[in-house]
Amino acid sequence: xxxxxxxxxxxxxxxxxxxxxxxxxxxxxxxxxxxxxxxxxxxxxxxxxxxxxxxxxxxxxxxxxxxxxxxxxxxxxxxxxxxxxxxxxxxxxxxxxxxxxxxxxxxxxxxxxxxxxxxxxxxxxxxxxxxxxxxxxxxxxxxxxxxxxxxxxxxxxxxxxxxxxxxxxxxxxxxxxxxxxxxxxxxxxxxxxxxxxxxxxxxxxxxxxxxxxxxxxxxxxxxxxxxxxxxxxxxxxxxxxxxxxxxxxxxxxxxxxxxxxxxxxxxxxxxxxxxxxxxxxxxxxxxxxxxxxxxxxxxxxxxxxxxxxxxxxxxxxxxxxxxxxxxxxxxxxxxxxxxxxxxxxxxxxxxxxxxxxxxxxxxxxxxxxxxxxxxxxxxxxxxxxxxxxxxxxxxxxx
Amino acid sequence: xxxxxxxxxxxxxxxxxxxxxxxxxxxxxxxxxxxxxxxxxxxxxxxxxxxxxxxxxxxxxxxxxxxxxxxxxxxxxxxxxxxxxxxxxxxxxxxxxxxxxxxxxxxxxxxxxxxxxxxxxxxxxxxxxxxxxxxxxxxxxxxxxxxxxxxxxxxxxxxxxxxxxxxxxxxxxxxxxxxxxxxxxxxxxxxxxxxxxxxxxxxxxxxxxxxxxxxxxxxxxxxxxxxxxxxxxxxxxxxxxxxxxxxxxxxxxxxxxxxxxxxxxxxxxxxxxxxxxxxxxxxxxxxxxxxxxxxxxxxxxxxxxxxxxxxxxxxxxxxxxxxxxxxxxxxxxxxxxxxxxxxxxxxxxxxxxxxxxxxxxxxxxxxxxxxxxxxxxxxxxxxxxxxxxxxxxxxxxx
Numbered sequence: 001x002x003x004x005x006x007x008x009x010x011x012x013x014x015x016x017x018x019x020x021x022x023x024x025x026x027x028x029x030x031x032x033x034x035x036x037x038x039x040x041x042x043x044x045x046x047x048x049x050x051x052x053x054x055x056x057x058x059x060x061x062x063x064x065x066x067x068x069x070x071x072x073x074x075x076x077x078x079x080x081x082x083x084x085x086x087x088x089x090x091x092x093x094x095x096x097x098x099x100x101x102x103x104x105x106x107x108x109x110x111x112x113x114x115x116x117x118x119x120x121x122x123x124x125x126x127x128x129x130x131x132x133x134x135x136x137x138x139x140x141x142x143x144x145x146x147x148x149x150x151x152x153x154x155x156x157x158x159x160x161x162x163x164x165x166x167x168x169x170x171x172x173x174x175x176x177x178x179x180x181x182x183x184x185x186x187x188x189x190x191x192x193x194x195x196x197x198x199x200x201x202x203x204x205x206x207x208x209x210x211x212x213x214x215x216x217x218x219x220x221x222x223x224x225x226x227x228x229x230x231x232x233x234x235x236x237x238x239x240x241x242x243x244x245x246x247x248x249x250x251x252x253x254x255x256x257x258x259x260x261x262x263x264x265x266x267x268x269x270x271x272x273x274x275x276x277x278x279x280x281x282x283x284x285x286x287x288x289x290x291x292x293x294x295x296x297x298x299x300x301x302x303x304x305x306x307x308x309x310x311x312x313x314x315x316x317x318x319x320x321x322x323x324x325x326x327x328x329x330x331x332x333x334x335x336x337x338x339x340x341x342x343x344x345x346x347x348x349x350x351x352x353x354x355x356x357x358x359x360x361x362x363x364x365x366x367x368x369x370x371x372x373x374x375x376x377x378x379x380x381x382x383x384x385x386x387x388x389x390x391x392x393x394x395x396x397x398x
Numbered sequence: 399x400x401x402x403x404x405x406x407x408x409x410x411x412x413x414x415x416x417x418x419x420x421x422x423x424x425x426x427x428x429x430x431x432x433x434x435x436x437x438x439x440x441x442x443x444x445x446x447x448x449x450x451x452x453x454x455x456x457x458x459x460x461x462x463x464x465x466x467x468x469x470x471x472x473x474x475x476x477x478x479x480x481x482x483x484x485x486x487x488x489x490x491x492x493x494x495x496x497x498x499x500x501x502x503x504x505x506x507x508x509x510x511x512x513x514x515x516x517x518x519x520x521x522x523x524x525x526x527x528x529x530x531x532x533x534x535x536x537x538x539x540x541x542x543x544x545x546x547x548x549x550x551x552x553x554x555x556x557x558x559x560x561x562x563x564x565x566x567x568x569x570x571x572x573x574x575x576x577x578x579x580x581x582x583x584x585x586x587x588x589x590x591x592x593x594x595x596x597x598x599x600x601x602x603x604x605x606x607x608x609x610x611x612x613x614x615x616x617x618x619x620x621x622x623x624x625x626x627x628x629x630x631x632x633x634x635x636x637x638x639x640x641x642x643x644x645x646x647x648x649x650x651x652x653x654x655x656x657x658x659x660x661x662x663x664x665x666x667x668x669x670x671x672x673x674x675x676x677x678x679x680x681x682x683x684x685x686x687x688x689x690x691x692x693x694x695x696x697x698x699x700x701x702x703x704x705x706x707x708x709x710x711x712x713x714x715x716x717x718x719x720x721x722x723x724x725x726x727x728x729x730x731x732x733x734x735x736x737x738x739x740x741x742x743x744x745x746x747x748x749x750x751x752x753x754x755x756x757x758x759x760x761x762x763x764x765x766x767x768x769x770x771x772x773x774x775x776x777x778x779x780x781x782x783x784x785x786x787x788x789x790x791x792x793x794x795x796x
Binding site: 181182183184185186189191193194195196197333336344346348350351352353354355356357358360361362363364365366367368369370373374375376377379381383386388390392 | 579580581582583584587589591592593594595731734742744746748749750751752753754755756758759760761762763764765766767768771772773774775777779781784786788790
């Protein structure tokens with residue numbers, strides 16, 4: 001699996017600087033991207049007292065051992081004498097699904113723990129570090145004498161647990177937008193034809209991304225017209241995913257109900273988002289047809305459109321920490337217009353579709369003056385066959 | 399100057415494979431990109447009899463020494479004993495501005511010359527190789543036992559002298575299209591505002607590109623509305639460039655003539671392209687105002703648009719081997735629609751402009767079905783600050 005961030009694991013004994021160790025810990029953290037949610041992605045690297053690489057690990061799956069535990073688990077106590085542990089996030093102080101990482105580390109003869117970010121929860125921030133200090137272990141937040149590198153690492157430390165930080169601070173679902181376009185920004189011909197813009201490597205990467213987010217979010221038009229398989233088909237990942245369908249009028253939902261279709265609506269993995277005003281009418285049809293899909297009734301705005309802010313707050317309460325918006329163009333434009341996209345994944349194929357007879361993915365987005373252009377922050381690129389993937393964030397702050 | 403192809407020059411004595419030597423020769427060739435025209439870009443690498451790197455060189459400027467001469471010029475005869483010379487194009491057989499390269503190489507005690515491409519002129523193809531063989535030097539066309547690498551190198555060998563090959567085979571100006579867009583394919587707001595989409599590193603790269611092509615080509619609208627400085631402003635390149643203005647009706651030209659403007663029209667560096675039908679009217683106005691700009695009268699097609707094929711054939715006879723089309727969007731679209739763009743340089747800024755209130759660079763291009771999408775071949779990428787430049791070719795064959 002090609003990832004933007006993947007660094008090779010060095011041979012045991014390789015000298016690493018603190019910056020290299022933290023970048024490696026970040027790279028490790030990403031390896032848990034398809035499994036850790038709702039826990040944050042965390043990576044850890046262990047160096048010996050001469051700063052030589054010993055081991056690394058990451059938080060692989062929810063409920064499983066945390067990164068620090070995976071990093072030290074194959075090391076003997078003797079290896080760990082005066083060792084220096086790097087971890088991307090402050091070791092947790094509390095006992096949850098697993099024992100406290102700080103308490104676990106405190107049992108080893110290590111000398112120092114350097115962590116990237118302080119726990120975002122102010123109620124427990126610093127408590128992990130305190131447990132370590134009480135056990136005679138130095139505990140410090142990562143810093144670097146190289147200001148450029150320090151800034152780059154800080155950005156990456158926040159990026160690697162961006163959904164977790166966003167969730168904690170805003171109690172809303174983190175939104176990533178996936179788009180596949182031509183070089184001239186088109187996503188479908190006027191006829192609706194859009195298969196295939198990107199190549200097989202991009203398409204496999206999309207399935208990897210689906211596994212990285214709690215749910216795939218689409219507008220009802222995508223289901224009606226494109227009829228895509230919204231599951232995960234990836235050579236290395238076996239995972240069942242959730243789907244969110246935006247169907248403000250409840251039109252598609254009730255039509256399906258009348259057909260008594262079981263595939264899309266009659267399970268816990270599909271969330272239908274319908275305007276609050278439609279509740280009575282929708283429930284009536286569902287009762288008549290004896291189907292019980294999972295519905296999120298969402299507040300509307302003047303004009304009748306769903307209030308996407310309310311929608312994201314409600315999806316969060318349903319346990320969806322993150323969603324990958326996969327279209328169509330109007331759904332994408334709505335999220336962009338309202339400033340609700342946290343991260344963009346744009347897959348560009350080396351083709352032109354000509355905007356004279358096709359649709360752009362920002363059709364309803366208007367920028368009145370250049371000073372108000374929508375800036376992608378910290379753009380990163382990945383080559384996928386002949387295609388090119390650009391990712392970055394839109395939000396000023398997490 | 400950051401280039402897509404630049405490889406570091408190895409230390410003398412470094413072992414190189416034949417593939418590495420040829421890739422280095424290609425990388426060297428590009429260093430002549432701003433000076434060699436109308437000669438082709440050519441690079442050369444010299445290895446000793448144990449395949450160790452000795453020296454390299456490239457064709458730097460028109461009329462100056464060819465690549466092979468620059469590669470060997472600082473080597474002693476003793477260095478060259480049994481040496482292996484790699485050159486991207488068959489050493490020339492004829493005496494032109496400089497003596498024949500094949501004859502020059504034939505004087506040295508070298509063992510072998512491997513060249514990338516046979517001379518495209520069938521009348522002289524193989525003659526350079528014959529001169530070498532007559533002097534007891536092995537001469538062969540480059541090949542590789544690695545089919546993937548062989549194909550990659552063959553593509554790069556053709557790319558590095560693509561304008562030269564195109565000129566030779568089609569007797570038409572080679573067309574490169576430069577565009578600066580947002581990630582959603584927009585080049586200007588509806589208001590016309592477009593400054594700045596890309597950042598300073600992209601803009602400096604555009605000035606480098608201007609120096610790589612014989613002329614900058616723009617539609618009259620670009621001059622009227624954007625009033626750009628169509629010269630080369632680059633920290634490392636001092637060069638005067640030519641400008642081609644497409645002004646089918648001769649409207650801008652006659653307006654300027656009436657103003658007796660000297661800046662744009664009264665010199666040899668500006669070519670006005672005007673419809674043949676307008677000749678009498680235009681000449682009358684120019685005579686009345688005593689100005690004598692350089693005009694190319696171009697055939698028109700049904701509907702009155704300039705026949706761009708004829709335009710490129712005529713510009714070629716004026717000595718313009720290549721042109722960089724710099725807009726506006728309609729001019730770009732015309733060249734794309736008619737399949738006349740050889741190479742694209744797309745500078746993408748990490749921003750969205752929203753297609754709801756802006757202009758795309760392919761506004762008049764229509765792709766009726768996905769099977770007819772316009773494919774960019776051999777795409778390559780270059781990061782320029784936060785921007786991203788994508789280049790590739792549209793033509794099936796050179």
